[in-house]
Amino acid sequence: IMAKHAVLSSGAKLWRSLPCAKSELRLELVLACGQTFRWRETADGHWTGVIGGRVWTLTQTEDTLWYYVYTNQGGADGENSSEDSLRAESVTASHHSEVEAEMLRDYFQLHVKLGDLYKEWGTADSHFKKISDIFTGVRMLRQDPTECLFSFICTSNNHISRIQGMVERLCQALGSPLCQLDQTSYHDFPTLSALADSGVEERLRDLGFGYRARFLQQSAKQILDTHGPQWLVGLRNVPYMEARDSLRTLPGVGTKVADCVCLMCLDKCEAVPVDTHVWQIAKRDYKYTSGNGQKTLTEKVHRDIGDFFKKLWGPYAGWAHSVLFCADLKKFQHLKEMTKMFSTQMFKKFLKQTRIKSFSNVANFNSAKIGL
DNA sequence: GCATGACCTCA
DNA sequence: GAGGTCATG
Numbered sequence: 001i002m003a004k005h006a007v008l009s010s011g012a013k014l015w016r017s018l019p020c021a022k023s024e025l026r027l028e029l030v031l032a033c034g035q036t037f038r039w040r041e042t043a044d045g046h047w048t049g050v051i052g053g054r055v056w057t058l059t060q061t062e063d064t065l066w067y068y069v070y071t072n073q074g075g076a077d078g079e080n081s082s083e084d085s086l087r088a089e090s091v092t093a094s095h096h097s098e099v100e101a102e103m104l105r106d107y108f109q110l111h112v113k114l115g116d117l118y119k120e121w122g123t124a125d126s127h128f129k130k131i132s133d134i135f136t137g138v139r140m141l142r143q144d145p146t147e148c149l150f151s152f153i154c155t156s157n158n159h160i161s162r163i164q165g166m167v168e169r170l171c172q173a174l175g176s177p178l179c180q181l182d183q184t185s186y187h188d189f190p191t192l193s194a195l196a197d198s199g200v201e202e203r204l205r206d207l208g209f210g211y212r213a214r215f216l217q218q219s220a221k222q223i224l225d226t227h228g229p230q231w232l233v234g235l236r237n238v239p240y241m242e243a244r245d246s247l248r249t250l251p252g253v254g255t256k257v258a259d260c261v262c263l264m265c266l267d268k269c270e271a272v273p274v275d276t277h278v279w280q281i282a283k284r285d286y287k288y289t290s291g292n293g294q295k296t297l298t299e300k301v302h303r304d305i306g307d308f309f310k311k312l313w314g315p316y317a318g319w320a321h322s323v324l325f326c327a328d329l330k331k332f333q334h335l336k337e338m339t340k341m342f343s344t345q346m347f348k349k350f351l352k353q354t355r356i357k358s359f360s361n362v363a364n365f366n367s368a369k370i371g372l
Numbered sequence: 373g374c375a376t377g378a379c380c381t382c383a
Numbered sequence: 384g385a386g387g388t389c390a391t392g
Contacts (some may be wrong), residue, residue: 156387210380275386
């Protein structure tokens with residue numbers, strides 16, 4: 001019998017949960033805004049992906065984050081890691097589920113109070129305030145450093161939907177299998193040694209990676225040859241600028257990719273990744289004018305825009321940046337249309353007539369915004 | 373320090 | 384031309 005993707009409504013007993021308000025986390029924004037590329041909506045509001053070598057399905061209600069962890073293929077949990085197996089056997093079930101809860105809290109960095117940060121950013125920046133009333137719950141993930149680095153090497157000259165396909169193929173081709181759900185097989189992200197293999201470039205070129213194929217293989221090899229497998233995660237403990245410079249020694253890693261990696265997996269919450277898109281936001285919404293009217297994204301423009309936003313938003317500038325970035329994506333523009341619609345006189349009249357007091361469940365719309 | 377073109381593929 | 388990097392003037 002083929003295993004299926006879990007759905008909360010048809011088996012809630014098997015799910016576990018964490019208290020978490022939607023204002024602190026919105027899965028459909030966080031998992032699809034381009035900071036991670038492997039989560040898929042496998043049922044309405046249900047997101048399936050991989051964290052820590054396990055397949056998870058997540059969904060949420062107003063004040064609760066629900067999660068379901070699948071058993072890896074082949075019987076015992078974590079059978080492709082003997083260390084995990086030993087741990088699983090020597091530990092009680094409740095301990096085990098506490099480990100999983102802690103993995104989720106860590107992945108979503110739930111100790112960071114996003115609501116408080118939104119208030120601070122909104123006070124300092126009126127444009128942010130306007131946007132953030134609609135785009136609540138956009139937070140940074142704390143991703144696996146290997147997955148994050150090699151995914152972002154794929155992002156150059158590229159758009160989200162194609163990156164998703166490439167990262168998926170990368171895992172299918174080089175990652176170890178975890179489990180199969182419905183027609184989909186899930187794999188772990190490839191290890192550094194799998195990526196460093198000399199046959200990898202050609203393999204990935206065949207899979208449509210283009211010139212990025214060589215960057216991926218070379219970066220993996222360089223890390224293993226000159227630093228060792230623990231080097232990447234070790235960058236969590238060095239200062240932002242030092243980590244950034246270290247990453248930039250890798251082929252295919254320039255200023256933008258290095259900043260993404262710093263922000264999204266190395267705990268550098270002040271890092272603001274600047275690309276042409278963010279440059280446009282700075283010019284359009286903040287009247288930012290590059291010093292000498294430069295035509296391209298030079299090192300100086302990167303620095304200036306990064307400094308500008310850091311001064312505006314403070315030590316969590318990278319987190320604030322991701323809210324605006326998310327709000328600018330084409331696929332989320334419908335959330336803004338919602339505001340226009342709710343703001344019309346006709347709709348307000350309709351609300352009054354039908355005496356609907358709360359619309360918090362409609363697209364997470366903030367009812368305070370239209371003065372109900 | 374800054375600009376330009378090449379690099380892959382796809383829309 | 385794209386959410387970029389690298390090598391070259």
